[in-house]
Amino acid sequence: MAKYHPSVDLLTEYAAGILPLAQAACLSAHLNYCAQCRQQTAQLQDLGAELFSSLPPQPVAESLLDNVLARLDEAPPLRYQRVPESGVGRLPALLQRLMRGDFRELSWKKITRSLRISYLRTGDPSFEFALYHIKAGGRIPQHTHRGSEMTLILQGGFSDAHGSYHVGDFLYRDAEDDHAPTALQSEDCICLAVLDAPLRFTSWKYRWMNPFLQLRPG
Amino acid sequence: MEDSREAGTGQAIDASGRRVDEWSECLVLIGSNQDRAAFTRLFRHFAPLIKAFALAGSSLSATHADELVQEVMLKIWQKAGAYDPRKAAASTWVYTIARNCRTDMFRRLQKFDTPLAAEDFTPEQDDEEPLVQLQSRRNRERIKALMSTLPPDQAQILAKVYMEGKSHAEAANDMDLPLGTVKSRVRLALQKLQIQMERQ
Ligand SMILES: [Zn+2]
Secondary structure (H helix, E strand, C coil): CCCCCCCHHHHHHHHCCCCCHHHHHHHHHHHHHCHHHHHHHHHHHHHHHHHHHCCCCCCCCHHHHHHHHHHHHHCCCCCCCCCCCCCCCCCCHHHHHHHCCCHHHCCCEECCCCEEEEECCCCCCCCEEEEEEECCCCECCCEECCCCEEEEEEECEEEECCEEEECCCEEEECCCCEECCEECCCCCEEEEEEECCCCCHHHHHHHHHHHHHHHCCC | CCCCCCCCCCEEECCCCCEEEHHHHHHHHHHHHCCHHHHHHHHHHHHHHHHHHHHHCCCCCHHHHHHHHHHHHHHHHHHHHHCCCCCCCHHHHHHHHHHHHHHHHHHHHCCCCCCCCHHHHCCCCCCCCHHHHHHHHHHHHHHHHHHCCCCHHHHHHHHHHHHCCCCHHHHHHHHCCCHHHHHHHHHHHHHHCCCCCCCC
16 A cells, blocks of 8 residues: 555546646545545545536537538447456556556666666656666765756665655655665666656756766775 | 426435436436437536536637537537436536546647547446445535535636636746745635545
8 A cells, every 4th residue: 555645736637637648647646555545536536527517508400410510420339348457566557558568678788887867758858757766775975956857766765865765656756856876775766757858858958967977886 | 497396405305205316317218218318408507517617717718619519519418327316416427528628728739649549547436335326425525515615715716727727836926925825725615625634
């Protein structure tokens, strides 16, 4: 059971459908691990539905109904077989789709001895969406971010000065926070990180890699 | 609309005395029989709301708003077979589709090149979440009842975020308020509506 959750502000923006795509993907992946947030999100969605139901209706031309009726045959009803999918203990389907394979098949960029990064494409032009693989006991040197950083633990865990985090835990940090995560000794850690990065990789590299390499001891 | 039910409420009492809503019945009829008459009734009720939702943020043109209405109504037709009246009120289900379609339309208009559609973000539910199922309708009724107790400034922010599709930061900017004020108004509203985290 996850112990660290998105704030109610993030959950509200998610439920209203306005969280940026990459962040929404990360938050939705947390929901797969967390019944509590699923329930909270359902309530926030109920609120949206209530607001929707009490909007002042806008007139719709009769021809629009005719158009839609004429198109119903193009949109045959979908058939659903009820396959109860238990999300427990599996990677969220959304992530599996973005990864198109398992962790081993991804292309990992080696950053340091204990850190490798694999970038996934979400199509969100404003956020970096990447998997971090930190070797058991490995440490990411102290760093800060100019923007925000959303993290979801997918395997293993890590700790920093604020606490220790395990599978399903969700963290959101903004520019002021600095931290030096260290993977748990027992196993490698894989987490998803969504960074509020500049559009181009090179400037991202400049902002993140540089201080990172300078600070790296040994 | 000629209908024997009370106008506007969409509520009816079935033979066993249970409260059911007309729109759930329509969705079930569409899902099981492709019932076009039920679809037409549903259209007349929801299309004007979807259009209002599309125009709320004033970032979609009238043409896009009509396009959204058609898209959402066609999706409803296609997906009605997946609607489960025990899990959600019809309007919650319709709202969710409208929200997803609008989000996708925004992204399309911004020329996002993404493999993901908004509905892919739906968390994988454990089908066995009886608590959630039981609670959903009660939540709706509670929220409806408490909505009128919200002070106008809180109601206004909720409308901005949910209906106009503004982030907290954008809402703050629009209303010339500090971000912290917007966030705290949203939180206060959620407390009033008794939608709150049990943790912490
Ligand atoms: Zn959670």
